[in-house]
Amino acid sequence: MNSAHELVKALKRELKVAGITYKDLASRIGLAESSVKRMFSAGDFSLSRIDDVLRVLKMDFAELSRRIANAQSLRRELSLEQERAVVADPKLMLLAICCISHWTFEQMVASYLISEAECIAYLLQLDQLGFIELRPQNRYCLKVSNGFRWRPHGPVMAYFRKYVCDDYYSGGFDGEGEMMMVVHGEISNAQATHFVERLQRLGQDFAQQHLTDQKVSDEHKRPYTLVIGMRSWLFAPFRELKRPDVPIRKH
Structure with missing residues (x-):
């Protein structure tokens, strides 16, 4: 210890x-x-x-x-085969995401069109995949770390890019508790790494707040989805305006 x-x-x-x-x-x-x-x-x-x-x-x-x-030895990502198994069934992927969000068995069944028997069967699948450890009374313990992520070019992120991104970004981000910010700049490699670490902590803070607010009544909370990204990139129309003798710098 x-x-x-x-x-x-x-x-x-x-x-x-x-x-x-x-x-x-x-x-x-x-x-x-x-x-x-x-x-x-x-x-x-x-x-x-x-x-x-x-x-x-x-x-x-x-x-x-x-x-x-x-x-202390929790996995940070699944294998390619494990992700393929998760994404093959939308209900299995839904419950995997619910588990990451620490939903209880009762919350899963009450919130989605999934029977108790189905939910147990899917949780057993996630247990067999090494994603959770299923325990008595339909409780579970995550076997992935707080810093868990889906493989950047894996099946789950491919699914998100195909079916989720357009739906997510079609919103105005102008409601209560909503915002979208795009910031471009050139910074050192060391500072880029530092910002990534800070963004990871922000994601963990959001997940922890979700746990804390589980005791808040439903009428005083609503579902939010936090998407955090940072990459060395220049918007395509801007790339087309670059002078041919000036390289697009990669950090």
Whole structure:
């Protein structure tokens, strides 16, 4: 185990997978909900408190350690064959995206025209593909990292380019909480890498906010899709205006 931080992250993850809220945990270990929140926020756990939480989770410290080790080796992308299997069935790809967004089994069935039996069958497929680990009571744990991405030139991104991009960019991006910005400039390779890292953190922040706002009632939230991209590129009509003796610089 690398640090107390990894321990707290693992406990939070296991509580999430088990569907146990801080309020539920507090009642089971004899603490106020506010005390449990402070405990997780500060990462201040005594050994006896860790044992209390593990007892509620019905697991031991050895199992938690194994899951921490597994989480540290989560995959950042699928193989080409795995992506082909995902994209071959739109419902399977839909549920893969729901899993990345940490939807519960109940949310998937309630939101889409998929029966409980179908949903279980698809989750089993994702388990067999190594995308998730399916657990009792239709809970699951992701086997891909927070920095997971679809292969840049793989089947899923090809599907998105063919069926999704035009639909997404046809909007005006002028509604509440919407925007689109295109910025062009020339920067150093080192700074380009730095910006990519910042954009990755922004994507992770968005995903984390989705988790935090799951407790917000449906009438006070709406679905958003964040698309982040950065590449060395010049708009085609602009490329045609370049002087022939001035190369298009590649960063």
